[in-house]
Amino acid sequence: MKGADVRRLQQRLKDLHFDPGRIDGVYGGDTTMAVWAFQALVQKMTRDTLVDFVTPVLWDSMRGDVTITPRRQPGTPNHVEVYLPEQVMAVFKGQQLLLVTHISTGTGQKWCEEVTIDPGEEGNKGGVAIKTGVCGEAITPGGIYYFYNRKLGLRESKLGTMWNPVYFNFGIAIHGAMMVPKEPASHGCVRIPIFVSNYFPALVQYNDRVYVFDGVKEPEDYGSIAPPWDKKDPNYTTTTSTSTTTSTVPVATSTTVAPKSTVPKTTVAPVGVTTTAPVVPS
Numbered sequence: 001m002k003g004a005d006v007r008r009l010q011q012r013l014k015d016l017h018f019d020p021g022r023i024d025g026v027y028g029g030d031t032t033m034a035v036w037a038f039q040a041l042v043q044k045m046t047r048d049t050l051v052d053f054v055t056p057v058l059w060d061s062m063r064g065d066v067t068i069t070p071r072r073q074p075g076t077p078n079h080v081e082v083y084l085p086e087q088v089m090a091v092f093k094g095q096q097l098l099l100v101t102h103i104s105t106g107t108g109q110k111w112c113e114e115v116t117i118d119p120g121e122e123g124n125k126g127g128v129a130i131k132t133g134v135c136g137e138a139i140t141p142g143g144i145y146y147f148y149n150r151k152l153g154l155r156e157s158k159l160g161t162m163w164n165p166v167y168f169n170f171g172i173a174i175h176g177a178m179m180v181p182k183e184p185a186s187h188g189c190v191r192i193p194i195f196v197s198n199y200f201p202a203l204v205q206y207n208d209r210v211y212v213f214d215g216v217k218e219p220e221d222y223g224s225i226a227p228p229w230d231k232k233d234p235n236y237t238t239t240t241s242t243s244t245t246t247s248t249v250p251v252a253t254s255t256t257v258a259p260k261s262t263v264p265k266t267t268v269a270p271v272g273v274t275t276t277a278p279v280v281p282s
Contacts, residue, residue, distance in 0.1 A: 002026045009054060012062050013038065018100045021195050033102035033193055036182060040086040041100060042066060047087065047182055068097050072219075074209035076146075080174070082190055084140060085215035087182070089174070089190065091203050098203055101196050104180045106140035106188040112233055116156040122171035123158050123230075133236025134158050136228065138187045142214035143222035145169045146207050158230055159187040164197045168210040172227055174200065188227050 007025040013034045014020060021030030032052050039045040043061060054062075070092045071081055078098070081090045084105055091099040112135040117124040124130050136158070145168040155162045155175075163176030174190040176197025185191070192200060211219045 006031070009059070009062075016062070016066050016100075017068075017097050019196055021193075030193060030195060033180060037086075037088045037100050037102040038062065040102075041068065041083070041088045041090075050182060068100065069095060070097075071213070072209075072211050074211070076205075076208045078204050079209040079211065080204060082140075082174075082210065082212045083215075084142070084184075084213060087184065089192065091200070099196070099200070101192050102180060104177070104183070104185045104191040106138040106186055107184045108137075108139055110137050111135065111187065114236065115158050115160070117158055118156045120151075121155065121157040129156065133233030134230050135233055136187060136230035138184075139228055140172065140184075140186070140188050140190065140212065141169065141222065141225050141227055142212045142217060142219055143169075143225050144219045145210040145212070145224055147204055147210065148206065150201055159189050162189065163194055164201055165189075166201050166204060169224075170226055174210075176200075 002025050004025065006027045007023060009027075010020040010023040010025070010031055013031070014023060016038070018034040018038050019030075020034040021028070035052070035054060035058075036050050038061075039050050039058065040047070043058070068090065070079070070090070072079065073094075078091065078093045081092070082103065082105070083089070087103050087105065089099075089101050089103045090097065112133065114131060115134050116129055116131050118129050119125075119127050123132075123134075147166055147168050149167040151162075151165050151167075153164065155165055157165075157171055159171055159173075161177070162173060165173035165175035167173040172188050172190070174192060174197075176194040177186075177191035178194060179185065180191045180193050213219060
């Protein structure tokens with residue numbers, strides 16, 4: 001669980017842009033999530049076959065020639081590719097890979113809950129936080145989108161608690177979360193580890209493209225489609241929240257612009273993930 005071997009593993013993951021968190025020689029949750037992402041994206045392992053430990057075969061694969069290329073070239077300085085079947089997200093600058101991280105997205109299930117909505121979030125145009133009953137469907141739609149808004153710090157919304165959210169499809173955002181399990185668990189947002197969300201917003205800009213691959217159709221087949229609209233619980237009365245929020249929202253990033261409905265033409269390129277294990281002396 002800790003020692004020089006773990007430190008070498010963490011450094012190799014870091015070199016391959018699968019961020020394992022601190023390189024401290026401790027095999028914790030952050031390192032485990034990076035191992036999940038490697039297994040899913042590079043080794044093509046399904047969620048039910050992912051393991052929390054590193055086998056000799058996995059280590060040989062990591063030490064081999066690992067090349068990850070983008071599936072799309074959108075023409076924006078940076079772009080993000082979200083792979084729903086793998087529960088993995090990749091950030092690219094042109095052809096250059098900047099980050100690969102484990103994610104957790106929408107469960108696809110219907111839900112009804114009491115939620116807190118901060119001012120400025122979808123469903124609250126007032127100046128104070130409110131609580132209300134909401135029913136919705138936890139879906140992260142496939143398609144092509146772009147980043148149009150971001151907030152700093154802790155935010156409460158109809159889709160749950162978010163840390164440093166960067167929005168790309170109405171209330172759906174890529175944001176940090178305390179729980180990023182192996183399986184889809186969100187109300188539709190793209191959860192990423194908290195430590196990754198502390199620097200992820202700096203990797204992308206307004207209007208950078210987001211491609212969401214659902215494994216059924218290509219993003220271009222969907223275009224930019226809105227998530228399922230939630231509904232108010234008719235048996236719940238909206239009230240003003242008595243709690244105070246400590247989140248800080250930068251003035252320069254508080255303006256929300258509705259996502260565009262048009263989709264530019266894109267060039268489709270095949271997935272380029274290759275691994276070649278080195279010859280290891282006996």
